[in-house]
Amino acid sequence: MAALVIAEHDGASIKGATLNTVTAAAQLGEVHVLIAGLNAGAAAAAAAQIAGVTKVLHADGASLADGLAENLAAQVLAVAGAYSHLLFPATASGKNVAPRVAAKLDVAQVTDITKVISADTFERPIYAGNAIATVQSTDAVKVITVRTTGFDAAAATGGSAAVESVAAVADSGKSQFVGREVTKSDRPELTAAKIIVSGGRALGSSDKFNEVLIPLADKLGAALGASRAAVDAGYAPNDWQVGQTGKIVAPSLYIAAGISGAIQHLAGMKDSKVIVAINKDPEAPIFSVADYGLEADLFAAVPELVTVLAAWR
Structure with missing residues (x-):
């Protein structure tokens, strides 16, 4: 049987997390993708171009316009009978829908996988990533969330999958979309950024956070991130938080x-x-994972780095 990836999209294009999830699904066999939304034909066409995808299921209806978990889960369940694996990106949306699908199917969800060992066996991090658990599922249908940093993104072009229309489910009436507040920024989205500049509590204030880190991020074309301590102290907004209780990232370059x-x-x-x-503390744990460490006062080192980059570029 095939594996079904529940895609995340904006109606016109496919979000990056879906490409990583397709890579995971490809290790389980034939890959199909579900595009559920309203007027999302362009997203379905984009999904058909993803390398490795053999079929796209396109469900188009008003009930799916806003990605409500109850309606999207019902749409997944409507087509689930043809699949042995249902895969969701381990994003806010995926984590919102997958547990409902698993509960309705009466199966155990396999969460946050980082490696596919076989069709029924997976690896996932536990204890904040300090240990890796090998999990085997004997359920007939595996409901899986995929930690996208564990898999390379599939190529967005090169495929030629068929697009099949499926009937959209009716509105469940169990929830109602009220509104959405979207943060707009010229910077890359944190989870998709190739370069991230993150700051911690040592910056001392939101003014210093902006004064010191924004020039560096501007020079590098980077996204801005923050530790939980910096967010809790009010130095940075919640959506910049990187960590176990924030966003999981894997950029090409991470500056802490x-x-x-x-x-x-x-x-x-x-x-x-x-x-x-x-960091000026030589015993800071961050140095244990760093490829390059600079023991220095960040208030002197970061501006110097900005000056060097300005001269180099």
Whole structure:
């Protein structure tokens, strides 16, 4: 049987997390993708171009316009009988829908996988990433959330899958979409950024956070991140938080300035390709995972780095 990836999209294009999830699904056999939404034909066409996808199921209806968990789960359940694996990105949306699907199917959800060992066996991190559990599921249908940093993104082009229309489910009436407040920024989205500059509590204030880190992020075209301590102190907004209780990221370059490296933070960024740590405490745990460490006062080191980048570019 095939594996079904429940895609995340904006109606016109496919979100990056879906591409990583397709890579995981490809290790389980034939890959189909579900596009559920309203007027999402362009997203379905984009999904058909993803390398490795053999079929796209396109459900189009008003009940699916806003991604309400009750309606989207019902749509997944309507087509689930043809699949042995149902895979969701381990994002806010995926984590919102997958548990409902698993409960309705009366199966145990396999959460946050980082490796596919076989069709019924997977690896997932536990204890904030300090240990890796090998999990085997004997359920007939496996409901899985995929930690996207554990898998490379599938190529967005090169495929030629068939698009099949399926009937959209009726509105469950159990929830209602009220509104959405979207943060707009010229910077890359944190979870999709290739370069991230993060700051910790050592910055001392939101003014210093902006004064010191924004020039560096601007020079690098980077997204801004923060430790939980910096967010809790009010130095940075919640959606910048990186860590076990924030966002899981794996950029090509992660610069940690004034971050001690608590285990909860490391769980969210240690899969970054290159980690640079700037901290004046030589015993800071962040140095244990850093590829490059600079023992220095960040208030002097970061502006100097900005000056060097300005001269180099």
